[in-house]
Amino acid sequence: MSFASDVKNEIISFERAECCQSAMNYGLLLFARSFSKDSISLLTENESVANAFADASFSLCNKKTPLQISDAGKYKVNIEDGVQIAEILNNLGYDVKSFKRRINFANIPDSCCFSAFAAGAFLACGTVTDPDKEYHLEFSLSTKGLCDDLVKIFDEFEIQPKTTLRGGAYVVYIKNSNDIEELLTRMGAMETAMQLMGAKMFKDIRNTVNRKVNFESANLERAVAAATKQQDAIIKLTEKSGIDSLPEQLREIARLRLADIQLSSAEIAKMLPEPISVSGVNHRFRKIIKMAEESEK
């Protein structure tokens, strides 16, 4: 089962008031593969969606349409009987003669029903990506009119989706995680909405941790580069006549640095027989480096 399929199952199993259930059925029929005088049909990979579609049409024409399985293993519900179609269209307030595939807002009577209607549309032509991978929810529509109407529905939710034309389909999509969360909750997919919130929190935490780790590793790199430079200088100065040739003040820190490149200036400062400040250690290392540079001239 795909992630989107799980979301659809969750939407279907959500319990709704009767007015909302009818609005969802309407959305499911109107946004299906075809909704016209000639055929009302749905093609889906999700068996529960196919059953919901068959139930929706049954509630409007009292005739059960059987599920078919396509060659590609998808579920198909195809209503082609003229009488049955006319009954469905009539019950949804469409005039068969002047039929236009647009939303009849009379079928969405209350504000509660808008969310259920969007849920029906989502079941018919929507998909959502696993929020662990990407924030993306979309509806793929066959006409510009439906696309405009759906955007109007989102206006009710104060969600501003984007639209685009892809492969001959009008796509209404949302990438804003808060808007996706809002819509999923409205459609009855609370569990998925919670999962999205969790994914978002996890991402925020991970980003913070990454920033810290990057910061610390940059610091570490700088420290290693400095210590390497100090070691090189000490080796250069003591190659010929040994460490005892260094002025007394510098001998001990040179010895400690040679022994361990990972020691920080602060650690070295504490390890000296007569502890000095960190800046004192750094000052002595600068002196060593300067001496090494001068010895080359």
Ligand SMILES: [Zn+2]
């Ligand atoms: Zn309602």
